[in-house]
Amino acid sequence: MGAEAPPARSWTRAQRALHWWDAGFVLAAFAIAWVMVGVPLAELLLKFVLFQVHKTLGILAFLVALARLGLRAARGRPAEDTALPPWQVRAAVGAHAALYVLLLATPVLGYLTASLAPLRIPTLFFGVIPLPALTGPDKAWFAIVFALHRVCAIALVLLAAGHAAAAIRHHLLGRTVLVRMWRG
Ligand code: HEM
Numbered sequence: 491m492g493a494e495a496p497p498a499r500s501w502t503r504a505q506r507a508l509h510w511w512d513a514g515f516v517l518a519a520f521a522i523a524w525v526m527v528g529v530p531l532a533e534l535l536l537k538f539v540l541f542q543v544h545k546t547l548g549i550l551a552f553l554v555a556l557a558r559l560g561l562r563a564a565r566g567r568p569a570e571d572t573a574l575p576p577w578q579v580r581a582a583v584g585a586h587a588a589l590y591v592l593l594l595a596t597p598v599l600g601y602l603t604a605s606l607a608p609l610r611i612p613t614l615f616f617g618v619i620p621l622p623a624l625t626g627p628d629k630a631w632f633a634i635v636f637a638l639h640r641v642c643a644i645a646l647v648l649l650a651a652g653h654a655a656a657a658i659r660h661h662l663l664g665r666t667v668l669v670r671m672w673r674g
Pocket residue numbers: 515516519520523524527528544545546547548549551593596597598599600601602603604607613636639640643644646
């Protein structure tokens with residue numbers, strides 16, 4: 491992703507905070523998704539609340555990802571570690587680009603899933619702000635878009651797990667990559 495701005499010395503405080511909030515929102519939305527779908531219809535209130543929490547966390551992940559991309563375009567990011575072999579730098583750049591794509595695509599597909607759902611459950615941001623459905627209900631499209639939403643969500647979390655493992659490995663090898671994202 492973009493060489494829009496010159497390399498910065500480190501991540502800014504805002505960039506670091508937003509990275510960890512984004513990771514938290516994604517992981518929480520992912521965990522709640524499986525619970526909310528599994529809750530029986532007999533427990534309607536719990537199911538409703540969990541859907542709203544899931545949707546709110548997912549929208550927050552999307553907004554934070556947009557803010558991160560905005561900051562990155564404005565402030566840049568620290569240079570890649572030049573001690574790394576070029577293939578590892580390319581892998582990191584590719585993984586970060588794919589993470590950003592999935593960070594945007596997964597919530598958009600989720601929003602479309604909610605819009606297409608045959609069972610009209612409103613989308614209430616923070617449980618109170620109603621957000622409009624983008625389409626009417628459509629069973630056939632719902633099945634397709636929901637499957638895509640789920641696949642993107644799983645790909646996002648698997649890629650993030652590999653990304654976290656790589657960050658920890660570099661840290662254990664004595665590199666500063668994790669420290670500079672944690673403390674700057
Ligand atoms: C990064 C953000 C998100 C992640 C990781 C995520 C993850 C998931 C996963 C894994 C499922 C499937 C659960 C299952 O099949 O048991 C799911 C379902 C769902 N998601 Fe998301 N989601 C995100 C954002 C959103 C957003 C922003 C919305 C809507 C505003 C949304 C709406 C839905 C709906 C409506 C379903 C269930 C469809 C149904 O069973 O009727 N998601 N999500």
